[in-house]
Amino acid sequence: MMKTFTLIFLVFLSFLLPLHAQVSLGLRGGYTVSATQIKNAQGYKSNSLGTNSQLKNLHADLIINVPVYRSFYFQPLVRYITKGAYLRPLPYKPGILVESANQLKLHYLEVPMNFVLKYPLPMGKIVIGAGPYVAYGLGGSYDLDLMYNGSVLSTDSHNIEFNYKDRGIAPGVQLNRFDAGANVAVGIEFNNLMVLGANLSRGYTNIDRTSSARITNSYFSVSLGILFDREDY
Template sequence: MSKIFTLIFLVFLAFLFPVHAQVSLGLRGGYTLSATQIKNSQGYKSNSIGTSSQLKNLHADLIINVPVYKNLHFQPLVRYITKGAYLRPLPDKSGLLVESANQLKLHYLEVPMNVVFKIPVSIGKIVLGAGPYVAYGLGGSYDLDLLYNGTVLSTESHDVKFNYKDRGIAPGVELSRFDAGANVALGFEFNNLMVLGASLSRGYTNLDRTSSAKITNSYFSLSLGILLNREDY
């Protein structure tokens, strides 16, 4: 997976060089609602976007606009984002101590690679887009509750160690560093260079390398920023 990520990044850079004079850049940041879906063989299933399990955090983007043909553009982002969720407690086992992960935070450098269509209007452009993304895990943390008969006795914070045995969010769960999926985006570019954006992202890569569970990411984001230049000027 690391070789695929490197290859995509190199192709992406090579694509930019011939059209560097037309490329425009921008900076953007905003608010993220994320969820990590977990389903294991015991029937445990975490909640998703739109429920109380959502993790609220921030993200930051470098926007790159590359004209392709008329109103069609290639618009990749370089995004720093925190994904994760508040996880439901594991099923109670009466009379036994149970370890259950609570708050999960995973920090990623993500590259959404969207194809967008820009619709000119009087005050700017409506931006509609979609495409795949790849993400590289930089690190993370989770809170581990010790439960007895449904009561939390203690909580400890642990670092997520990608690709390190038994240091995922539960014993026996090994988290992969790489994530991939797809997203859809809606935005607006004002004539004064301000930009607004919203996106919905869904991961399709199982983050559990042991296959003892299915773990995927999803998030909804709202962004505000500014273009440093315009490719159509």
């Protein structure tokens, strides 16, 4: 899988290099609110965006603008992002010790591949678009609570390596390194080369590789940054 991801990235770069004269680049960073939805056969279901399970973190982007036709652009990003959530405790059974994951953090190198329309305004351009994304898991961590009769006895932190040696965030659950889904984006490119953007992302890949649960990621982010140049100058 790692070889496949590397091959896709190299093909992506080879496509951009001949277009260097037409392509503009930029950097931006911002604030992320994420959630990880988990549903298993026992009926456990975690919360999603808009609830108190949200994890707040930061992200960083490399922006690439590729003109396609008039106001239509291909605008991929290379994004470092932390996804995850505060997970609800597992249902407890009286008199039995239960291990339940608490805070989950997953670090990804993500490539959203958006197709956007840019509408000119006196102050710059409004940008509206959507597209798929693929993401490669770099690592992560989670807090595991030891619970008895609904009370937390102790909490230990564990690393996630995305391999078969992982203990898993819950009994029988191990995570896949790759994630994929779709996102929508809006933003403004100001005439002074500053950029402001927001996007909503929804994962459709089940990142539980054991099939004992369905686990998906989602997040909302806002970003601020700057373009190094403009492709229309």
